[in-house]
Amino acid sequence: MTWIADQPFSKNSNFTVAVYGANDLIITKVGGITDKADAAQQIFAEIKSQSMHTGRRIFLAQSFTTDGSVSNHAEMCILAAVGAENITYIRCTAPNCKFCKETLQAYKVNNGNAGPLDGKSQVGWRHPFLRISFGTQLPGTPDQQLDELKEIHRTGEVPARPAYGQRSSGDPASGNFFEVTFD
Numbered sequence: 001m002t003w004i005a006d007q008p009f010s011k012n013s014n015f016t017v018a019v020y021g022a023n024d025l026i027i028t029k030v031g032g033i034t035d036k037a038d039a040a041q042q043i044f045a046e047i048k049s050q051s052m053h054t055g056r057r058i059f060l061a062q063s064f065t066t067d068g069s070v071s072n073h074a075e076m077c078i079l080a081a082v083g084a085e086n087i088t089y090i091r092c093t094a095p096n097c098k099f100c101k102e103t104l105q106a107y108k109v110n111n112g113n114a115g116p117l118d119g120k121s122q123v124g125w126r127h128p129f130l131r132i133s134f135g136t137q138l139p140g141t142p143d144q145q146l147d148e149l150k151e152i153h154r155t156g157e158v159p160a161r162p163a164y165g166q167r168s169s170g171d172p173a174s175g176n177f178f179e180v181t182f183d
């Protein structure tokens, strides 16, 4: 993780690594990541040089919504891909935005970025499991939106007419991840 955070490719994108199950790793970035991506190739080379793939499987998580790549926050790509209950630990190169942090907490994910520091507000954010989006293009302040998200997590229901968020017509995709094979 420290290695990824120190690489030039992570300066403009939030990268996230999670321990999936007991020992496997799942990696992604905002918008999802494919194995063709230059950053992915650099990460694979580092994994191989450190033999981090020995005795564990390595997965890449993909996007989960067509709302736009900016709405596919890296942490939420991993939650949507494998389910919150299968994540042992998650950590990002950048601080979580308020919505990701709240969602990780609501689903009781062990979050390496938990703490007082919040990332800046984002244009788009989509919930990994529910039909709701937030972001700076929608009405309300970030805190008003966050309060609405907390209420949605408390009740487990997205209101028919959210005050600040935007209800989506389709469910987010689950299971969008694949195993990396190393030769």
Ligand SMILES: [Zn+2]
Pocket (backbone or CB within 6 Å): 073, 074, 075, 096, 097, 098, 099, 100, 101, 125
């Ligand atoms: Zn976020």
